[in-house]
Amino acid sequence: MLVPLGRALRWLGTVLVVVRGPGRERDLLVQSLKAALAALLAWLVAQVWLGDPMALMAPWVALVLVQATVYSSLVTGARQFAAICVGALVASGAQAVTDDNTGALALSVPVLVLLSNWRRFGDQGIYAATTAVFTIASGTVSVEAVGHRLGQAALGAVIGVAVNAFVLPPVHLRDVRENLAALAREAGEVLSAVAGDLREGEWNAQTAVGRLNTAKRLQDRLDALRSARGWSRESLLLTSGWLRTLHRAPTEALPSEDEDERLGRVTGHVTALTRSLAVAADEERSAAVPDPEVLRSYGKLLELLADSCHAEADRLLGEKEPGDPLLDERTDAAMRELHTALQEGLAQEAGQDAARTAVLGTLVLQAENLWADLNPDARGR
Template sequence: MGGAGRAVRAAWRGPGRERDLVVQSLKAAGAALLAWVVAKNLLGDPMALMAPWVALVLVQATVFGSLRQAGQQCTAICAGTLCASAAQAVTGDPLGALALSVPPLMLLANWPRFGDQGVYAATTAVFTLASGTVTPSAVGHRVGQAVLGAVIGVAVNALVLPPVHLRDVRENLTALAREVGEVLHAVAAGLRDGEWDAATTTEWSRAAARLERRRDGLRSARDWSRESLRLTSGPLRGLRRGPLDAPPEAEDDRWSRVTAHVTALTRTLAVAADGDRTPAPPEEAALRTYARLLDLVGDACQTDAAERPPEPDSRRGAEMEELRGRLEESLRDHAGDGSPHTAVLGTLLLQVDNLWAELIPATPKR
């Protein structure tokens, strides 16, 4: 009940997923009601079952999805109706017709071109035989109702507040930026305190894997956004509240690269923490310096998450240059001494440079 209450309050407060769900539900109910009235008055069907059923299920999350599924469902309904009618004509018995028609229709339901609408072929066959009216006029009537319901469902979805899913892209980008910052701050805290081992780096690696799943969610949201803009009218789109433009796709690529760099960074630390591996972790002084660098980069991620434009910050840039200089000096000293810390420190410095270049492009580097 608590979750339901929160959803109701969120829908009442303003635009969001909860309100979108309410709008789509009301549209589906309205389409079913309209289809029932039209089918009863125009087609003279006292039950008017098929038209509202089809209209109800075709108010999908995107207009393009409604149109695609309308074609799939109408084809499935026609196939089920015709197959059941033919089986009834051959066997002359509803049970025999059911046994003859449903198995091949269930096999046909698995055809990829039907999507998830293929099962309607078998259910329509069952309904056709159960109704006991398998005549040419009844078959034509039922198919006509399906087409009517499809037209009404698609029209309602396209013309009444057409669903546009741009918010999901923005929310996923914001969440990804925030979570990258959190991971970098967590790694920085562990390195600064000196309390990290193989178990700690395993947790960091898991956090990086969650970032990759969030990145996959962003890609899915982008595909959903593109589909939602297909076949939707510009003027009708303008009736919706909230931003009508999604962040540019270049942002997806940028944060995909950032996620990859964070994954590489945590993998390097995991290797360094493994006592059975040759590379050794850097000394504590270098790690504390590196932790401060990660904190600054994590702060830049939080700025992105807050959707503030990355402004040049001379103090931050100067501090980063100083920290990088100290790390480069440590790296030269390690390399000159043939220290086993050299490989790990050099790799970590490369990864933070990559993150810096992606997140703070306006700050000049050496």
């Protein structure tokens, strides 16, 4: 009883997500309905309008060619049509030579499966072999029959690409913004966790290594951002002008690629900072642990930087007005005060322990780099 109820609740949650607003779930629903529409249209044209009693190839090809972007639909369509042509011709030739279905399968399918690995076919090469099976199973070998099958494939390709291009053409822009915001927020969470450790005196080798491993996982989010950026570029190909207007895609709101580079640098600074703290906490690698009071001040500075990361995430998602500064005057003043205190601590350490001075200097430099990338107005002050 509980299992069906849980499934029903999950389905209800998915439906609510789709209804609430744009998102991956709605994109998936739209793409699925478009693929079904393309297959149905191809079937109606081939079976009802053209009167083909075996209208299989057209809806099959149309269904497959409703891809994530119009560009990929065209590329996939060209590769698939080429594979289908090769499969139909090779199968028909094998059937003509052997005059036996089993012999034709044994002769053609191994060759076509091997040929399906040809890189020019991409991931569509397997359709050469499956087309051969359909061709041989139909039992009809003639120039007219082969031409008929290829015509069906071309019809399905045209309908599939047309439906994808003209019915809510897919334009993937939202993932870029969401991944940028998630990258900023996750970087802020790492900084906030490290700041808490330093303020509460729970900073040790084990904790520092754990924070470093968490920071390293930011690279996965950065990779996802780069992938999303690639999808957004591809989705804008061949959808310019009135096609993009049809989808009402807010292309002007897409964050620039400079944002990717800037937050990529932030990710690198956070990873480098946690690595420096992990090295300083490891007694086998460094005996130059900075003064606890100085580390507490550093923790306060990291907390402010974490707040800046969260504010950046809110700005990217439109939860703050674009004109708002990344750091308000009060936060900026507090950061400067803490920075001055750290500089004074650095000057005091310089007269006592050169190794400890080097560690603290590295930490201050990495915090300055973070501040500069999170708040470009801070540069040159």
